[in-house]
Amino acid sequence: MNNRPPARRGRPRSQATRQTILRATNALLEAHGYTALTIEGVAEQAGVSKSTIYRWWASKAELAMEAYAASAAARLPLPDTGDLAADLLAFGEQFCQLLRTTSTPKIMSGLAAAAFDDQALAQAFRHGFISTRRTAMQHILERASERGEIAASTNIEQALDHFYGPIFYRLLFRGAPIDTLFVQQHVQAMLTLLERPAPSS
Amino acid sequence: MNNRPPARRGRPRSQATRQTILRATNALLEAHGYTALTIEGVAEQAGVSKSTIYRWWASKAELAMEAYAASAAARLPLPDTGDLAADLLAFGEQFCQLLRTTSTPKIMSGLAAAAFDDQALAQAFRHGFISTRRTAMQHILERASERGEIAASTNIEQALDHFYGPIFYRLLFRGAPIDTLFVQQHVQAMLTLLERPAPSS
Amino acid sequence: MNNRPPARRGRPRSQATRQTILRATNALLEAHGYTALTIEGVAEQAGVSKSTIYRWWASKAELAMEAYAASAAARLPLPDTGDLAADLLAFGEQFCQLLRTTSTPKIMSGLAAAAFDDQALAQAFRHGFISTRRTAMQHILERASERGEIAASTNIEQALDHFYGPIFYRLLFRGAPIDTLFVQQHVQAMLTLLERPAPSS
Amino acid sequence: MNNRPPARRGRPRSQATRQTILRATNALLEAHGYTALTIEGVAEQAGVSKSTIYRWWASKAELAMEAYAASAAARLPLPDTGDLAADLLAFGEQFCQLLRTTSTPKIMSGLAAAAFDDQALAQAFRHGFISTRRTAMQHILERASERGEIAASTNIEQALDHFYGPIFYRLLFRGAPIDTLFVQQHVQAMLTLLERPAPSS
DNA sequence: GGATAAGCGAGACGGTACGTCACGTCTTCCT
DNA sequence: AGGAAGACGTGACGTACCGTCTCGCTTATCC
Structure with missing residues (x-):
């Protein structure tokens, strides 16, 4: 198993940012539901740019999924x-x-x-x-x-x-x-x- | 039983138009699914104005409901x-x-x-x-x-x-x-x- | 000079209605200005149907004109x-x-x-x-x-x-x-x- | 004299787009007059989205003003x-x-x-x-x-x-x-x- | 250590659809 | 026939988000 990080070039992805986004998504989901969730809303709530979100998640569904799956599984x-x-x-x-x-x-x-x-x-x-x-x-x-x-x-x-x-x-x-x-x-x-x-x- | 003819004033609602809208909605639902359904799409498909749709249905959900419920029940x-x-x-x-x-x-x-x-x-x-x-x-x-x-x-x-x-x-x-x-x-x-x-x- | 009214068939035009419309128009003009004047607004204000207005005036401009010209001239x-x-x-x-x-x-x-x-x-x-x-x-x-x-x-x-x-x-x-x-x-x-x-x- | 380059954040406003919009507006104004001017018409004529126009001009009046003032002053x-x-x-x-x-x-x-x-x-x-x-x-x-x-x-x-x-x-x-x-x-x-x-x- | 890559925030951009407003026309019933 | 009520097709409104794109800046690795 090669578990060493791939050591790609360029600035590495910020894990802090990733967590901020997931947390913001969860907060908005719990507060306003799935329909009302928007990428722009998450970006604002998280203090993050839309592009950063799109870089890692293809859609609001995918984002909501990842954000909520973990918190749901934990419970x-x-x-x-x-x-x-x-x-x-x-x-x-x-x-x-x-x-x-x-x-x-x-x-x-x-x-x-x-x-x-x-x-x-x-x-x-x-x-x-x-x-x-x-x-x-x-x-x-x-x-x-x-x-x-x-x-x-x-x-x-x-x-x-x-x-x-x-x-x-x-x-x-x-x-x-x-x-x-x-x-x-x-x-x-x-x-x-x-x-x-x-x-x- | 309210069987009295409504005897309402003004031009009566066009039943032909209503049916056209419901039929167009069903066609689009069957063809492209619920997510892809838009009021504008229904209006165009039915050759009807958006306002006429909004006059009778409050949302695409309500419209889809009425359109599909009947056809589903019949089957x-x-x-x-x-x-x-x-x-x-x-x-x-x-x-x-x-x-x-x-x-x-x-x-x-x-x-x-x-x-x-x-x-x-x-x-x-x-x-x-x-x-x-x-x-x-x-x-x-x-x-x-x-x-x-x-x-x-x-x-x-x-x-x-x-x-x-x-x-x-x-x-x-x-x-x-x-x-x-x-x-x-x-x-x-x-x-x-x-x-x-x-x-x- | 034949000044007798033409005695056309059908119900004659209601002068009362005409005056009500002109008065409503003036009130709305004075209150909200020309831009905000709408035929629908006049109809509602006057308790009159849109068609009645359109029967006698071709546009909001023409209506406003007639309504305001008289009151302006009088002053x-x-x-x-x-x-x-x-x-x-x-x-x-x-x-x-x-x-x-x-x-x-x-x-x-x-x-x-x-x-x-x-x-x-x-x-x-x-x-x-x-x-x-x-x-x-x-x-x-x-x-x-x-x-x-x-x-x-x-x-x-x-x-x-x-x-x-x-x-x-x-x-x-x-x-x-x-x-x-x-x-x-x-x-x-x-x-x-x-x-x-x-x-x- | 504020000659410092504004050094603003984010993608800078496209001057090309701005000029295209102003030119389209002038063309439509000259061709069909002010009443017939619509934001949608300008957007289409200029090959630009409505939102871009609304981002920079609050109304058709403001747009027409800026578009026409320059060309009028030049003459x-x-x-x-x-x-x-x-x-x-x-x-x-x-x-x-x-x-x-x-x-x-x-x-x-x-x-x-x-x-x-x-x-x-x-x-x-x-x-x-x-x-x-x-x-x-x-x-x-x-x-x-x-x-x-x-x-x-x-x-x-x-x-x-x-x-x-x-x-x-x-x-x-x-x-x-x-x-x-x-x-x-x-x-x-x-x-x-x-x-x-x-x-x- | 300078070049080379990404990551990132900001925000402009072309779009699509929204839901609303008023238009001017029409249809129906009532007077 | 006049008139009130109100349905209808039409066209534009101004807004909300979409997903993509440029910017300037930051943070890493590589040569």
């Missing part, structure tokens, strides 16, 4: 209680609280829409926002599988779709609440789908 | 085979085919994102796009309930979330296929959740 | 003291006061500019605004001539140009005051130009 | 024959010819009307169009004064009003000709007003 809950139902409840509860208290839904729906017009962005979106969340949940399921709580044959992919799908559907399309009651019922349904410990006999 | 499958599994399969298959072959996903994601910035739009979106689809599915479940295929106590709302949620999640967020295999597995999962006729006796 | 001073200098002073003083206290300059400059784009309007403007004023002054000069205060050979046209020219020039182009001092000096200059009674000896 | 006659009457005749003749053969009257009346709605514009108009012309004439009168052709006590301001006033009055308000005969009579009147060489004795 992902990672419960490990040793019990599937408890893990699901804890994860669901904390995850839904995030969705309730941050601008995440707004931003994700904006990015999802933008992704339809830009394949590269779609790629980044799925990697930065979707896979991360799926992986977190996957760990829970795999641990449950190792403990024998769910059958080894369980279709994990499908289970993940069934966990996240209804949550986002309610949030983005129905405007329905993502409260404790919902989480409880949702986890119950998940267990119904998962708990097939092979009745043996 | 909703309404199977009635007398068997829950068959109904689900038929509905799922046809519904997913629509999502695969039209610009519906693009448009819905655009509208969903726009709905976050406009409560009135959100309202219209849920009524025009979401409720319609839910109702279609609800009829299937209710008929199954009457036939005793599913328990009367079944939480229909939750079932609907579980049906639509994963479909849109795969489509908008994961970019995952909505093919026949998926539909079959998905319907199977739905049956698992629903078929709890409490064998009792 | 023209007509001094008759039996002495040229006194008449000139009185007329000048009162005329300039009108120009100072009403929107007349604004309106006249607007109309003069509009007249360059419309020959019919130019015609009407000269007749309604310019000739009227010239005639008033002309009477003064003619009476002076009859009294022998100025030579019969005096070029009246030229004298009128010399009287009105500087006033409007100061007002419209220079933004210079049209106060008592100016009027006095101006009248003095006029007398210098006019009083050539050829002392004969 | 001002500056006779110096050593004789007042000859200077006046030459200046009057040439000046009136300009007014006859160019769109100047149209443009000036438009600007004068616009100046009533905008004090800054009025200021610029007086400086760009009016003072320039007055100064030219003033030089003629001052030279005559030095030569003793007119009394030192002559009110120059008033003389200038008497020179320009009737010309513009005939042009803008009366639509009366500004021909050689008029100029001769006008100059004669001016001399009557000016030539007061103190009869001594």
Whole structure:
């Protein structure tokens, strides 16, 4: 692995500037949402020139993605209680609280829409926002599988779709609440789908 | 029922113009997607003035909504085979085919994102796009309930979330296929959740 | 002379409506000036439909002209003291006061500019605004001539140009005051130009 | 004297673009008059974006002013024959010819009307169009004064009003000709007003 | 250490679309 | 037929951002 910096000629990119831009983007996203985010706004907020932004990000979608993905990933809950139902409840509860208290839904729906017009962005979106969340949940399921709580044959992919799908559907399309009651019922349904410990006999 | 002819004063709104605008909007939506839709583009395509559009629709979101909702509703499958599994399969298959072959996903994601910035739009979106689809599915479940295929106590709302949620999640967020295999597995999962006729006796 | 009204078919033109429109126009002219005058504004102010206005006046210029010409003409001073200098002073003083206290300059400059784009309007403007004023002054000069205060050979046209020219020039182009001092000096200059009674000896 | 190169930050204003805009404006003014001048028209004619025009000029009036003032000033006659009457005749003749053969009257009346709605514009108009012309004439009168052709006590301001006033009055308000005969009579009147060489004795 | 490259802030520039305003014409109903 | 209401196509408005481009200046590496 050649991890030495490439030692390119010319003035190196300022990491400070890069962070300032990402922070400004996040602040604006949280404050006014994705639609209202503009490159010019970020430039002003960050005290940075537009060209500097365009040098490193191709569009506001790409910028928003990078800015928000990190902060979103950092907040992902990672419960490990040793019990599937408890893990699901804890994860669901904390995850839904995030969705309730941050601008995440707004931003994700904006990015999802933008992704339809830009394949590269779609790629980044799925990697930065979707896979991360799926992986977190996957760990829970795999641990449950190792403990024998769910059958080894369980279709994990499908289970993940069934966990996240209804949550986002309610949030983005129905405007329905993502409260404790919902989480409880949702986890119950998940267990119904998962708990097939092979009745043996 | 307000069936009185409005008997309003002044020149009445031209229905021909209205239809032309809606048709032009649909054509542009299908051709270039929601992001690329502009009021000016619709005006030109329809041979209509911008002001006429603004007179009746407050934004491109509202226009796209009305234009697309009708055409989308008209295409909703309404199977009635007398068997829950068959109904689900038929509905799922046809519904997913629509999502695969039209610009519906693009448009819905655009509208969903726009709905976050406009409560009135959100309202219209849920009524025009979401409720319609839910109702279609609800009829299937209710008929199954009457036939005793599913328990009367079944939480229909939750079932609907579980049906639509994963479909849109795969489509908008994961970019995952909505093919026949998926539909079959998905319907199977739905049956698992629903078929709890409490064998009792 | 057949002075009976033509007795045309259909509902006759409403004189009340006509007057309402002219009054509304004058009010708006005085309040906001010529530039800000719009047909739609007049229609609203007068509680009248746009078509009614267009039925009788071809443009806002023509309307403004008719509306303002009458009210302006009514205010023209007509001094008759039996002495040229006194008449000139009185007329000048009162005329300039009108120009100072009403929107007349604004309106006249607007109309003069509009007249360059419309020959019919130019015609009407000269007749309604310019000739009227010239005639008033002309009477003064003619009476002076009859009294022998100025030579019969005096070029009246030229004298009128010399009287009105500087006033409007100061007002419209220079933004210079049209106060008592100016009027006095101006009248003095006029007398210098006019009083050539050829002392004969 | 601010001769330091401004050393401003950012991309400097393109002088080429500026000139292109001014030239396009003049062309359109001369061709279609002031009323028909539109910012969009100038932008198209000059191959320039609207925003660039709005960046530097606040209104079509301001633009027309700057565009036309320079070209008008460049054409001002500056006779110096050593004789007042000859200077006046030459200046009057040439000046009136300009007014006859160019769109100047149209443009000036438009600007004068616009100046009533905008004090800054009025200021610029007086400086760009009016003072320039007055100064030219003033030089003629001052030279005559030095030569003793007119009394030192002559009110120059008033003389200038008497020179320009009737010309513009005939042009803008009366639509009366500004021909050689008029100029001769006008100059004669001016001399009557000016030539007061103190009869001594 | 001087040449050579970028990085960077500022901001001008050609564009596109916005949403608004008033235009002048029209269509409908009412008087 | 006159008239009020108001829909309509048209054209320009002035604004907001877009993404690109020149500037002058700074900060590095390379010869």
